[in-house]
Amino acid sequence: MKRIVYPFFSRGGVTGGHKMILRHVETLRDLGFDAVAYTGQRNAIPSWFEHRAPILIDEPIPQDSTLLVLPHDAVNTLRQVAASSYETVVLVQGHFNFAAQAIAPMALFPPERRPGFIAVSGAIERFLRRLYPEAQVETIPAFADERIFRPGEARDDAVAMIPRKRPLEASAIQALLPALHPRHAHLPWRVLEQASEAETAATMAGSSLFLSLSRLEGLGLTPLEAMASGSVVAGFTGIGGREYATPENGFWAAENDCFAAADALAEAADLAASGGPALKRRREAGYETARRWSYAAFRDRLEEVWMRLAPGSRLKNGPLD
Amino acid sequence: MTRIVYGLYSSGGMQGGHKIILRHVEALRELGFHAVAYTGEKNLIPNWFDHQAPVIRGQVVDIQRDIFVVPDDATQAIRTLAAAGVRTAVIVQGHHNFVSASLEAMKTYRELPPFIAVSPTVRRAVKRLYPEAEVHLVRSFADERLFRPDETRDLAIAVVKRKRLEEAAGMRNLLRVLHPEHEDVAWRQLENLREPDLAKALRRAAVALSLNHLEGLGITTLEAMASGCLCVGFTGIGGLDYATPDNGFWVGEDEVEAAADALAEACAVAKADGPEARRRREAGYETARAWSYAAFREELEACWMALAPDARISSGPLEPGP
Numbered sequence: 142m143k144r145i146v147y148p149f150f151s152r153g154g155v156t157g158g159h160k161m162i163l164r165h166v167e168t169l170r171d172l173g174f175d176a177v178a179y180t181g182q183r184n185a186i187p188s189w190f191e192h193r194a195p196i197l198i199d200e201p202i203p204q205d206s207t208l209l210v211l212p213h214d215a216v217n218t219l220r221q222v223a224a225s226s227y228e229t230v231v232l233v234q235g236h237f238n239f240a241a242q243a244i245a246p247m248a249l250f251p252p253e254r255r256p257g258f259i260a261v262s263g264a265i266e267r268f269l270r271r272l273y274p275e276a277q278v279e280t281i282p283a284f285a286d287e288r289i290f291r292p293g294e295a296r297d298d299a300v301a302m303i304p305r306k307r308p309l310e311a312s313a314i315q316a317l318l319p320a321l322h323p324r325h326a327h328l329p330w331r332v333l334e335q336a337s338e339a340e341t342a343a344t345m346a347g348s349s350l351f352l353s354l355s356r357l358e359g360l361g362l363t364p365l366e367a368m369a370s371g372s373v374v375a376g377f378t379g380i381g382g383r384e385y386a387t388p389e390n391g392f393w394a395a396e397n398d399c400f401a402a403a404d405a406l407a408e409a410a411d412l413a414a415s416g417g418p419a420l421k422r423r424r425e426a427g428y429e430t431a432r433r434w435s436y437a438a439f440r441d442r443l444e445e446v447w448m449r450l451a452p453g454s455r456l457k458n459g460p461l462d
Numbered sequence: 463m464t465r466i467v468y469g470l471y472s473s474g475g476m477q478g479g480h481k482i483i484l485r486h487v488e489a490l491r492e493l494g495f496h497a498v499a500y501t502g503e504k505n506l507i508p509n510w511f512d513h514q515a516p517v518i519r520g521q522v523v524d525i526q527r528d529i530f531v532v533p534d535d536a537t538q539a540i541r542t543l544a545a546a547g548v549r550t551a552v553i554v555q556g557h558h559n560f561v562s563a564s565l566e567a568m569k570t571y572r573e574l575p576p577f578i579a580v581s582p583t584v585r586r587a588v589k590r591l592y593p594e595a596e597v598h599l600v601r602s603f604a605d606e607r608l609f610r611p612d613e614t615r616d617l618a619i620a621v622v623k624r625k626r627l628e629e630a631a632g633m634r635n636l637l638r639v640l641h642p643e644h645e646d647v648a649w650r651q652l653e654n655l656r657e658p659d660l661a662k663a664l665r666r667a668a669v670a671l672s673l674n675h676l677e678g679l680g681i682t683t684l685e686a687m688a689s690g691c692l693c694v695g696f697t698g699i700g701g702l703d704y705a706t707p708d709n710g711f712w713v714g715e716d717e718v719e720a721a722a723d724a725l726a727e728a729c730a731v732a733k734a735d736g737p738e739a740r741r742r743r744e745a746g747y748e749t750a751r752a753w754s755y756a757a758f759r760e761e762l763e764a765c766w767m768a769l770a771p772d773a774r775i776s777s778g779p780l781e782p783g784p
Contacts, residue, residue, distance in 0.1 A: 236719075237628060237629075237632055237716075237718055238628065240631070240632030240633075240635055240636050240718060240719070240722075241627075241628045241629075241631035241632040241635065242631070244635040244636070244638070244639055245635065268719065271640070271719075272636075272639055272640070309558060309559070309562050309676065310558070310676075312562040312563075313558050313561040313562040316561050316562060316565040316566070317561055317565075320561075320565055320591055321590065321591070356716070357628065357629075357716055357718075379716075380716055380717065395715065396714065396715035396716045397675070397676060397698075397699055397715045397716065398699060398715075399558055399561065399676075400587065400590070
């Protein structure tokens with residue numbers, strides 16, 4: 142029986158990937174698997190979301206009784222583990238970043254110890270299968286957490302956005318909307334920088350619109366969270382978002398085209414202002430998409446995959462804690 | 463008699479926009495216009511390219527005489543010039559930057575100044591923002607006096623990756639894994655080279671990555687075409703003004719995996735070095751000729767003959783000095 146250990150290395154700040162890692166651990170324990178997270182003493186523990194995952198800090202991790210789930214961007218750890226005897230699975234949450242950082246350390250693993258992968262989206266799965274046709278690739282989709290992201294009772298006419306990945310585009314679109322579409326000049330902007338998950342959820346639930354500033358994504362979770370919250374979404378898919386973006390659930394613009402994104406946002410704002418059945422249909426399409434990328438769907442898939450990868454790690458059929 | 467003063471605000475580093483500003487001044491003086499560049503006491507004067515443009519520092523602009531050409535992202539200068547009532551033209555080299563930095567500041571002008579746009583894409587953006595604006599197209603250029611092909615070139619990929627670090631690293635790694643037959647192609651990082659050295663390096667490389675991102679135009683890619691490189695990658699949107707299926711291996715914005723595949727295709731064409739390579743290089747030369755210094759100089763002359771004909775004080779080149 143091996144213990145499942147998810148290392149992660151945070152330097153502080155909001156990184157969606159860390160949330161997903163701790164949700165894996167937490168949910169595995171709810172399902173009765175022996176799973177823990179691991180981090181270094183010098184790393185930060187994310188405090189921007191609530192979780193119940195136990196985290197080992199710099200504790201020895203025995204090689205023979207551990208199954209490591211390494212994030213693909215932990216490049217130094219990947220290098221070390223390649224030379225060890227740890228059984229390893231690599232969790233890939235962004236294929237663009239994987240291409241830039243992880244290909245070289247992955248090549249250090251000897252053929253007989255080449256790790257399998259867990260991908261958080263179909264786009265990442267296809268990418269990994271193309272790169273490593275022989276590898277075992279499992280998909281456990283990331284999710285918009287329906288326990289946290291849901292529509293509020295009252296909603297203001299306002300645009301929520303998270304500019305982290307596209308600061309220039311964010312300020313350009315913010316300037317273009319009133320310049321090109323002055324009827325929307327009055328709309329307030331709710332800029333989420335380093336906000337907690339709860340604050341983000343409250344802002345999304347209370348805002349009619351969400352500007353998607355996804356870029357070079359493996360999936361792009363925040364537009365899904367906005368859909369789950371009932372915001373009308375406009376902006377960029379970040380490529381990974383093509384997994385879920387449809388003409389019905391958002392006003393999508395070509396990548397990097399800020400003028401097109403401002404026009405798309407204006408169209409979304411027109412719809413939000415007009416209300417009625419068209420708005421209802423649009424929101425329903427968003428809810429429907431979010432349901433397909435829900436915690437419930439994630440949990441089912443997580444259980445299925447880990448029953449295949451390490452059934453012996455399931456200690457009981459109920460929560461561990 | 464009007465003097466044309468181009469504002470230049472560099473805090474060091476290599477920015478193509480600074481080069482174009484000083485080339486405007488230099489070419490205007492060759493055409494007999496009274497033109498100078500102006501920079502602040504604390505600003506740096508770019509030294510990564512050679513130029514003959516006089517740069518004055520800290521002298522007060524003469525409100526009666528001067529027309530000041532302010533860069534699109536010089537927000538504070540725009541506000542100061544508007545408040546002082548100085549006759550102004552705005553040179554827009556990147557419409558994303560302009561929109562992001564300066565739309566609010568532009569509202570402080572009582573009367574909208576004329577614009578100089580460096581590409582049709584930028585001109586369309588400015589016209590959309592200000593339909594009533596006077597917008598002069600003075601296209602930027604790949605300088606044929608510097609960027610030209612060599613007789614021989616190496617099987618190498620030239621990379622100037624200031625704007626897309628992660629994408630460049632991704633393309634390189636993916637090429638190695640997905641197309642190992644091109645592992646023998648050398649990878650040349652051309653960071654922080656002076657313009658003459660960049661020109662030398664480009665003319666020695668068979669292939670160049672186009673890492674354009676959020677561009678008004680994207681000159682480096684045009685310079686690579688002028689040097690005879692096969693160009694591969696992203697148009698950066700502004701590059702749509704010159705990108706054709708013949709002059710490059712273009713992929714959708716941010717599509718890194720597709721870019722690696724396109725790079726493999728370009729490497730194969732470069733290795734074969736046959737009619738397809740010649741056809742594509744010719745298409746690149748043709749494009750570069752359409753975006754040449756000669757074409758720029760004509761548009762610059764037409765622009766300033768419309769904006770300030772009285773600034774032309776000689777029918778021949780002006781002597782050096784402000």
